[in-house]
Amino acid sequence: xxxxxxxxxxxxxxxxxxxxxxxxxxxxxxxxxxxxxxxxxxxxxxxxxxxxxxxxxxxxxxxxxxxxxxxxxxxxxxxxxxxxxxxxxxxxxxxxxxxxxxxxxxxxxxxxxxxxxxxxxxxxxxxxxxxxxxxxxxxxxxxxxxxxxxxxxxxxxxxxxxxxxxxxxxxxxxxxxxxxxxxxxxxxxxxxxxxxxxxxxxxxxxxxxxxxxxxxxxxxxxxxxxxxxxxxxxxxxxxxxxxxxxxxxxxxxxxxxxxxxxxxxxxxxxxxxxxxxxxxxxxxxxxxxxxxxxxxxxxxxxxxxxxxxxx
Amino acid sequence: xxxxxxxxxxxxxxxxxxxxxxxxxxxxxxxxxxxxxxxxxxxxxxxxxxxxxxxxxxxxxxxxxxxxxxxxxxxxxxxxxxxxxxxxxxxxxxxxxxxxxxxxxxxxxxxxxxxxxxxxxxxxxxxxxxxxxxxxxxxxxxxxxxxxxxxxxxxxxxxxxxxxxxxxxxxxxxxxxxxxxxxxxxxxxxxxxxxxxxxxxxxxxxxxxxxxxxxxxxxxxxxxxxxxxxxxxxxxxxxxxxxxxxxxxxxxxxxxxxxxxxxxxxxxxxxxxxxxxxxxxxxxxxxxxxxxxxxxxxxxxxxxxxxxxxxxxxx
Numbered sequence: 001x002x003x004x005x006x007x008x009x010x011x012x013x014x015x016x017x018x019x020x021x022x023x024x025x026x027x028x029x030x031x032x033x034x035x036x037x038x039x040x041x042x043x044x045x046x047x048x049x050x051x052x053x054x055x056x057x058x059x060x061x062x063x064x065x066x067x068x069x070x071x072x073x074x075x076x077x078x079x080x081x082x083x084x085x086x087x088x089x090x091x092x093x094x095x096x097x098x099x100x101x102x103x104x105x106x107x108x109x110x111x112x113x114x115x116x117x118x119x120x121x122x123x124x125x126x127x128x129x130x131x132x133x134x135x136x137x138x139x140x141x142x143x144x145x146x147x148x149x150x151x152x153x154x155x156x157x158x159x160x161x162x163x164x165x166x167x168x169x170x171x172x173x174x175x176x177x178x179x180x181x182x183x184x185x186x187x188x189x190x191x192x193x194x195x196x197x198x199x200x201x202x203x204x205x206x207x208x209x210x211x212x213x214x215x216x217x218x219x220x221x222x223x224x225x226x227x228x229x230x231x232x233x234x235x236x237x238x239x240x241x242x243x244x245x246x247x248x249x250x251x252x253x254x255x256x257x258x259x260x261x262x263x264x265x266x267x268x269x270x271x272x273x274x275x276x277x278x279x280x281x282x283x284x285x286x287x288x289x290x291x292x293x294x295x296x297x298x299x300x301x302x303x304x305x306x307x308x309x310x311x
Numbered sequence: 312x313x314x315x316x317x318x319x320x321x322x323x324x325x326x327x328x329x330x331x332x333x334x335x336x337x338x339x340x341x342x343x344x345x346x347x348x349x350x351x352x353x354x355x356x357x358x359x360x361x362x363x364x365x366x367x368x369x370x371x372x373x374x375x376x377x378x379x380x381x382x383x384x385x386x387x388x389x390x391x392x393x394x395x396x397x398x399x400x401x402x403x404x405x406x407x408x409x410x411x412x413x414x415x416x417x418x419x420x421x422x423x424x425x426x427x428x429x430x431x432x433x434x435x436x437x438x439x440x441x442x443x444x445x446x447x448x449x450x451x452x453x454x455x456x457x458x459x460x461x462x463x464x465x466x467x468x469x470x471x472x473x474x475x476x477x478x479x480x481x482x483x484x485x486x487x488x489x490x491x492x493x494x495x496x497x498x499x500x501x502x503x504x505x506x507x508x509x510x511x512x513x514x515x516x517x518x519x520x521x522x523x524x525x526x527x528x529x530x531x532x533x534x535x536x537x538x539x540x541x542x543x544x545x546x547x548x549x550x551x552x553x554x555x556x557x558x559x560x561x562x563x564x565x566x567x568x569x570x571x572x573x574x575x576x577x578x579x580x581x582x583x584x585x586x587x588x589x590x591x592x593x594x595x596x597x598x599x600x601x602x603x604x605x606x607x608x609x610x611x612x613x614x615x616x617x618x619x620x621x622x623x624x625x626x
Contacts, residue, residue: 085448087430195439223438311344
């Protein structure tokens with residue numbers, strides 16, 4: 001099934017490329033002007049540059065995350081999964097989920113909820129007759145530790161997915177996990193498939209955010225939830241000054257020292273500043289058709305979780 | 312005296328207005344929803360329309376007005392969507408949340424008052440389990456919804472009885488019997504969920520929920536007294552409500568740990584408490600008259616002593 005999806009994506013990718021090349025040959029501008037950090041580039045260039053950035057940082061992505069955010073990114077991702085509060089049987093699509101952080105946390109959470117459910121069931125069983133217990137063993141799938149939950153990790157960058165798969169193997173996650181190469185602006189999935197769609201620190205890198213939001217709306221089931229964890233706008237002036245200082249002076253240096261790549265991390269920090277603030281993103285999500293759109297600031301607005309429902 | 316009466320009536324009106332405001336605040340009105348309405352329509356006729364495009368059309372349309380809870384979900388203003396479709400049943404977010412919570416109630420005996428029950432309820436409506444994220448993860452909204460539902464049912468019951476009395480088909484009950492029957496009827500609504508009700512009580516006592524749960528409780532007690540025919544305009548108004556609140560709360564707690572068949576112990580406890588309350592009002596008047604008598608006796612004694620001591624003589 002995943003192979004079929006991959007094939008479909010590859011066909012679409014091949015078909016879409018000639019259009020851009022055609023435009024360039026005609027001498028017209030290949031797409032509108034966009035920002036890449038503080039530079040101005042065209043759409044096509046932006047996509048390529050971002051692909052290169054993540055190709056370069058893929059191997060050191062997790063290490064850099066830990067050193068840049070002093071490990072706080074783990075807490076942010078934990079908060080995201082707690083906010084999601086998934087119950088067993090949930091189908092999660094984690095877009096731009098490259099190294100699989102959200103996916104692993106989701107699996108852990110669902111496993112513990114499932115454990116509690118099974119314990120409750122066993123306690124309840126102590127009051128039943130043998131006949132009823134026998135029947136329940138026949139009906140339930142007691143060996144399903146995840147309760148039919150599944151997570152699909154989708155990323156546009158092959159390197160990131162590779163790193164993610166290695167991590168999964170290393171940490172021992174095999175059940176309920178699948179890896180798909182795909183573009184957030186054009187997801188290789190059918191309509192009304194997923195219960196929850198998350199995009200953690202990825203929507204900043206999407207070139208056409210509105211398209212990504214529309215795709216999110218399309219692949220979600222009615223009642224499904226959209227969750228977006230992203231760096232956002234700090235309104236507190238004191239914190240903002242300290243944050244700017246840290247971002248522009250410390251992070252690129254860390255990038256050079258640890259990953260040997262100053263420019264990628266300069267891009268990262270600049271792209272955070274270019275990203276629309278909380279209210280604007282909320283309006284964009286509402287435009288895509290989501291209801292009950294809300295955001296929660298973490299750490300004074302350094303990071304914000306946006307949530308919307310397809311109702 | 313008249314001023315106190317006027318103040319009491321103003322307080323009553325304010326109370327009723329606050330109740331309406333609390334209901335408004337709990338469920339703010341928002342735009343019309345299509346996807347959920349589509350699921351309801353899809354149960355009759357199955358079609359898959361591109362809701363994404365039609366939803367963008369409806370974004371510009373004016374928001375649906377505030378729908379009071381008692382109003383049935385009739386046809387709302389119709390919009391022609393894609394392909395000439397017309398008059399879908401649009402509903403507001405509030406109504407959808409109501410439907411989910413009502414559907415979730417049947418899963419409460421199994422899962423408790425939790426987000427799991429809400430998720431199962433959403434599943435039966437054809438929505439994704441992630442719709443449970445619309446509510447708090449501790450299930451407070453579910454409990455508050457249930458309590459407000461029960462209060463509404465109680466009010467309707469009392470109104471029906473009052474109508475029967477007015478038409479002369481039933482006799483007017485004495486106050487203690489009326490109170491007893493009203494509290495018993497209200498507590499009987501808890502019986503299907505009695506195992507998980509202690510959990511619900513503890514959630515209702517969370518600081519976040521206290522304003523709403525308190526207002527629901529007081530408005531219910533108010534309703535019972537209103538239909539009992541209480542028209543007091545003095546301090547009695549407060550004492551009556553305080554007494555009935557105490558009776559209700561204690562009976563509820565007794566019911567939690569009652570294991571007698573048909574909850575007989577609880578109803579006997581209730582009977583005794585109501586009788587105590589009635590007796591208490593008699594005792595109050597007795598105490599007052601006794602007090603007056605005692606004071607008069609003391610005054611007489613004082614005058615007698617003064618006479619004996621010769622202090623009353625005029626020289």
